[in-house]
Amino acid sequence: MSYGRDDFAVEFGVSRETLAKLDRYGELLAEWQEKMNLVGPSTLPTLWERHFRDSAQLAELAPTLGHKPVWLDIGAGGGFPGLVLAAMGAGEINLVESIAKKCLFLRTVAEELGLADAIVHNARVESMPRFRADVITARACANLAQLFDWGLRFAAPPTLWLLPKGAAVEEELATARTRFAFDAELVQSRSDARGQIVVATGVKRK
Numbered sequence: 001m002s003y004g005r006d007d008f009a010v011e012f013g014v015s016r017e018t019l020a021k022l023d024r025y026g027e028l029l030a031e032w033q034e035k036m037n038l039v040g041p042s043t044l045p046t047l048w049e050r051h052f053r054d055s056a057q058l059a060e061l062a063p064t065l066g067h068k069p070v071w072l073d074i075g076a077g078g079g080f081p082g083l084v085l086a087a088m089g090a091g092e093i094n095l096v097e098s099i100a101k102k103c104l105f106l107r108t109v110a111e112e113l114g115l116a117d118a119i120v121h122n123a124r125v126e127s128m129p130r131f132r133a134d135v136i137t138a139r140a141c142a143n144l145a146q147l148f149d150w151g152l153r154f155a156a157p158p159t160l161w162l163l164p165k166g167a168a169v170e171e172e173l174a175t176a177r178t179r180f181a182f183d184a185e186l187v188q189s190r191s192d193a194r195g196q197i198v199v200a201t202g203v204k205r206k
């Protein structure tokens, strides 16, 4: 049987309130998807695994800090992983998205779900004002070297990078190593057999 809402509830131990928020998010996504492309249409029936689980796994990898972690989600699109992380109370989530219509969707969901910790920035990440991020993430947005290039302005030495990647991860790591020094480990994605999450720290230009 396919992975669904009940599996998600058990795996992540989330409250009924969080599940209700994700239910509503799923409804809004399906409604808006009729007018614009927010996710691959074939992935909607497997929303709980392909999008919610994939996003939620990152919350488990986030550091425990003495304050609410500040996240930067580059290229938030339809809100993955940022809106799921906000619904789970993972910290202050800054979602950066260059397309205004997608930002309207992100703000609509954040408002309807009461996600006060989701901040939507309609900007290109390379030109938005800097702030210090504890965690930088980005899903399906750009290759590793490009993400390091964009994200470094927001990073400080303890910043953790959580970057879901597909089958080309080793190639992307090798290319990134020609321009950046960093420590990285790979964590297997639980929602995608070919997916790995790059968990990187100490990212610096060479």
Ligand SMILES: C[S@@+](CC[C@H](N)C(=O)[O-])C[C@H]1O[C@@H](n2cnc3c(N)ncnc32)[C@H](O)[C@@H]1O
Pocket: 038, 039, 074, 075, 076, 077, 078, 079, 080, 081, 096, 097, 098, 099, 102, 123, 124, 125, 126, 138, 139, 140, 141
């Ligand atoms: C393929 S979508 C992925 C969206 C989402 N992260 C997901 O996994 O479903 C990539 C998104 O990144 C946005 N994007 C690309 N380059 C960007 C940039 N430089 N600054 C902000 N957003 C960007 C695009 O507009 C697009 O919505």
